[in-house]
Amino acid sequence: MNSKLLKLFVVLSGQLLTIMDIFILNVSIPSIQRDLHASNGEMQMMITSYLIGFASFLITGGRLGDVYGRKKIFITGMLFFMLSSLACGLSSGAVLLVVSRFVQGISAAIMAPQVLSIIQVLFPDHEERTKAMGWYGITIGIGTILGQFLGGYFSSLKGWEEPWRLIFLINIPICLIAVFCSFRQLEESTVRSKKSFDIWGVLVLSAGLFLITYALTASEEKGMDLQNGIMMTVSAGILIYFVKEQKNKMKKDRSYLIDFELFSLKNFNLGIIAVSFFFIMLDSYFYILSVFFQDGLKISPLMAGEIIVFQGLGFILASVFSVQLILKYGKNALIAGLIVIIAVLVLQVFLFRISTGFYMFCLLLFLHGLGIGTVIPSLANIALSGMSEKLTGNASGVYNTFQQIAAIIGIVAIGGLFYYSLGDQPLTGNYHHAFSIAVLINVLCLLFVIVAVLRVPDNVLPKRKT
Template sequence: MKHNYLKLIVILFGQFLTIMDIFIINVSIPSIQQSIHASNGEMQFIIAAYLIGFASFLITGGRLGDLYGRKRTFIIGLIFFMVSSIACGISSGAAQLIISRFIQGVSAAMMAPQVLSMIQTLFPKHEERTKAMGWYGITIGIGTILGQFLGGYFSSLTVFEESWRLIFLINIPICLLAVYYSLKQLDESKMEVRQSFDTWGVFVLSAGLFGATYALTASEKEGFTVQNLLLVAISVCILIYFIKNQKDKLKKKRSYLIDFELFQYKNFNLGIIAVSFFFIMLDSYFYILSLFFQDGLKMSPLSAGEVIVFQGLGFILASVFSIKLILKYGKRALIVGLGFIIVILFLQVVFFRIQADFYLLCVLLFLHGVGVGSIIPSLANIALSGMSEKLMGNASGVYNTFQQIAAIIGIVAIGSVFYYFLGEKPLVEDYHKAFSIAVLINIFCLVFSITAVAKVPDYVLPKRKI
């Protein structure tokens, strides 16, 4: 079992890289923009390209792992992540950086499903798997904090010009270490029955997801223009065709990309519902919180970053102690954790004002991080629990895809509500009103997550006396 924990550390390198590179670029935006002379629109797509590539190919990445081996797919993802990071680090213009970030996101999509799949296969017993998912949560917290810290640190270095390039080049030694230990420590796992790869399915699904995520991401800044709405409609039609195409292939026993047997697992469906509403809340909350702090409360980016770091610290701490709570109280601990987040959000509505004490902000964000950190690892555990090995990669890819699409929908939809109540010439009071309404919608989303978790069968997260 100790050997399995060594393998866990190796695969969590992939999760760490995936999360860190979502956040590491945010603080470096001014430096990058000045260096490569990018417009505001180009900078938006430099950030979004990673998420679009990531969300569009997660299901494909999961299926590749099932068919050709999770270890092999994980290592290939690491290699391409390293190469695309080098391409990002030496980019001379916005177009090259956008393309490189997109490939980086696709590479992350090759890794992420394998991480969840291999955790499930390495730790089949509930107790051990819960502990492993706790470390999965800790890795997310470390990646979030370290990404923001390193982004600011490297961008502020004055030793040489264009130090922002280090935010990408730092991935090289991490990837090399991860590849070396993956080759040395990981065992191969895949479906026992060899099947051909559904290339047409990949093309159709990727086109539908790419169009949808691109349109939703563009709508964040441009609004729901006719062009964006048309692209969403076309993408939905493509995805409907994809579902019909996949069902036909399953009936005819031809190669497929998604096995709809996944949705016969009650805990998988409930896990998808819970994580979707949770991430609609979470990512929109981070988005509006940053706007509220910097534009509403007039905090400097550095001060806002310092406060938000406390959130990450709470996340890491909760990922450690929530393991024992989940093992002892089962799903009841998750329901209490979700309720705890609701209470903290209500307190933030009351106390996040212009006169708010800095330390009070830190405490409330720390407590919010504690709540979030106690939830995220177990949501994946719910969805993937009891899944057969042949479906594991498929399930991981679908789970991650729903999570990412939900995050984008949350930013666009709840962000739009925030801007609507903000008005054209907002005062501090308007920012607080808009923040409060957006947070109330977030609370409504958490109620849906609580309802889904409450319906999860007890055997999925059984109680244990420890």
């Protein structure tokens, strides 16, 4: 096998685990709640604690890779992910599982930025990098499907006592193989710097991001009450202080966590805008779709899962073929993918009815997946295009952080609007009305993405010379 391709598959194992463990818990909630005697609030925290830890430490993870070496930090993150997965699998109570999931999220945050950074360093050529990002997109699709499948499969095993523990323990052999291959295959890359690591910056930024992500996830259940409002306000103050302090440190040539030179790069700013609006749309869509299917259209959870699998299949297929489309048509292929998503969303407003046949649902979700798979890999390519190796790790962490926070904002804001539109005693018509309003907001988000992509210079996603 090609040496670069083998190295790519090694680092993509980190992306696979990161995505898989976002989704693997969802299907297992009833059995975990029964065995651990957990409350509804504790179950929600098991899901959100991973995302809070993940979003809070992504920028730190990127900077760690820059300073101490991406290979070293990738392996460190993988080892901690393995240990925290073991802790999750052996948890004797709900609180211990919540804490273990939080540590697992932090481990994923240390690992994930190294994936994009190593891809940028490993594939400097545009055509090679585009193909590599295609594999990156395929990995996201596989992780999404595999997480939901394994969660359901392990939780339903007969003859096992508390079989849901296997959804965490399965990570251990994957991590061991990935660590072994990383030692043998990956080469170290780092940014030469005599400066020490900015520990105070880590503490300040992590506190600010923790508060904002916790407040946003908590408001999904309780709304924006006084406690969440105070946390959001305090978080804003901490983050403003962090930005001022970091700029001051850069002026004085002292250790810093974020290089604000990033935000002087047009491509990076456009990529951040595009990925933020895209994930506000995407995660809110999936959150609302599940509720609309089961409560509004009375589709069983099993059938809803089968339909959503077709979205994942479309995603994977598009990630394979989008590489050639991007190389042939440049950013026009990306815009075409966004238009496909808009068209499918509009069709869903008219065709998602109780009377609609199973295969029509599958077709529309498959087409939606095709559009998603065409877009996601190229958004990262835009943001990191032309990035110097000095800034790559920092950029990867910032990019992933914006993506995760945007996803939470989408779920809270558009999900809140959806529930507000339902009313107190919703009927099927009310669900359809609320879904239509949410889709309209999603379409507006996609229009912002299109505007950002149109402003991207043609040489960022150049067409292959014929």
